[in-house]
Amino acid sequence: MILDMTATDLRIRPYPLPRSLDVPEARPFLAASDLSNLIEREIWDHDDHCVAARTRFESFRPNGYEDRTIFLACENDEVVGKAVADVPLTDNLQTCYAEVIVHPERRRRGIGSALYAAVEEHARTRGRSVVMGWADHRTGFDTAGGVLTPATRAGSFPAASLPAVFAAAQGFSLAQVERCSVLPVGWDPHRLAVLGADAASAAGPDYALVNWVDRCPEDVLEQYAYLRQKMSTDVPVGELDWEEESWDGTRVREGEERLARGGGSSLVRAVLHRPSGQLVGHTILQRRAEKPGIVYQEDTLVLSDHRGHRLGMWLKVANLLDVVVVWPEAERIYTWNAEENRHMLDVNIELGFTPAGYTAAWQKKLEAV
Template identity: 30%
Template sequence: MTERANRKPIERVGPRRHTDPVEIIEFNAGDPDLIDRSFALLTAAHDADTPENPDLPERFFRTLFTHVFPGRERHWFAAVADGLALGYARTNFFTDENLELAMVEVAVHPDHRRQGIGAALLAHVERFCAEHGRTTVITNTSVFWEGGPERGEIGARALERRGYSRALTTVNRRSPIDPLGADEEERRYTEALAKAGDAYELRQWIGPVPDDLVDTMCRMETMIISEIPLGDLDFEPEQVHPEKLRAKEAVYAAEGRSWAHAVAVERATGEVRAWTEVAVDEGVERDGFQGITIVDPAHRGHRLGLLLKIANLRQLREHFPRIERIWTDNADVNAPMIAINELLKYTTVDANAEYQKKLEA
């Protein structure tokens, strides 16, 4: 039985106006009832808006309130009226770099939309962010992408009315765990291995980074923001050191999330020059989630990205035979990675529009 089967249902009362005014309150790990209601609300919103996409694992959500990534700070808000939880918002603040940024998530229960609840929540969160020295708010909403199911544009239009501008679009795709078949996979893998030559060693693992690779993996993580397409989003690189890396891994363990990694290590230096990772959640769910795939700019052109992605699919099939699909998202302008994903039979589902707003001082 999955966690979804055991989750507590939110009140389902149908669209209605409320006799009591909507109150927005801040809550945290000490408010288990609002955590329950928020998870049920987010589940209902997912089922209404993006039912083709994977569910939010309950353990993952609850861990948000008890374990925080290093260099992060979280705050939660609920819109309540008549004893019902109508809306939910979460802010993520960076505490090391990007001190001017706030990442925001807002959701309204499907039965209580078009009543100004989302706008009130967002306005409240914007004020909260400004009061805490944040000058830029970033949020996102699901949108339609050619080849995928219909998606409403209500969220996007609402953000634009509030002064948000679209800064980046990422396309959401999925692929079977065995997209090429044995013969074609072996051919592609052998070709990529030959292209890489003897300059690199392929290494793989599941879980924490091996001790001898910690420093070089910190370098790779620090490189991410500089190397991936970010559109108009205003991010600066996050400096990752061994203590921060190990602290992130502790959060993953609490979440029940395992990461399968494949890297190409340059034999001459012992440095990781390419890296890919896929996350798998505990339980019986059949979805894996592609994380970063990155190749050091000085080492591109050797088919390292394709080599590592195929190697990691093999590792996943061996260690997690229940996994049937891998989900990924890429910036719509990331042509090299999209080409690899198309080769691996990824098909479009939808897209996420990242919106950004500069707050008035």
């Protein structure tokens, strides 16, 4: 679809991914990446979450699990807004994930609405009936304009913030709030070691930790894929209309290779249940070479039959203690948890994480037209 709002000289169009970043057609991609980074700085007031264009480019390369389409809003030759429609291909076939951003100096002129309209039309064309999107806000927000609370009653998001008013105007509702927390690497290793030893002794001899960097060992690949699959629905999902993802070893490998192409690395710890020989939990830390100081805590999961043995704490402590050895440049760790995920939040607070922001998950169910 091409929207041509000639009265304002604005064009909204799907943007085909160039074959590389070194060709002239890649210029809009580079400008859109700069715009995304500008918005990250606006939201967080620092550039920890800014991402190099090359890394973004890798994440857009076609793969068998999701189809990502970029829409650009351009005035003359300048990129003033961007939207991404992300359509899962192997599960959640009713869903489209959406992102919309507009340059701060070009807002309140209908550009965001026009970009979102392009995403929604794309979602309908692809047979999708649910659109989900996420927006961040740093801590310390002004509650004068009121707060929105999801149905779980856990967490809140400023009602007068740009994402909240925009999402409401597009017909979205707040499905969940996540807390973003941060932990500076200057922790007391002795304290962490004590937490880890206490957790290990609570877990007992039936459990053992295994670990790897970047590439899952072949002999536990399918077991690890099962944990990744369970991660999609065994964590609290609020009101999000989410189905279990479908994972196998091939999907794990594809993710590992994509991460490596974007200069990323991962540190994985898993817990083995000795009597059954099965992996029953895992935790993942990731970082990108372009920003070696910033580490992201990705999945942490313990399968439901094995909860209540301090395995979550044991896994996390063991991985954190490795960070300074494997990635000595690491400065801080970021993690996102659902506000209703009391157990994980309690573990993180005990480890020293403190709130840095909140992420709203928005959802809109599309009506048949």
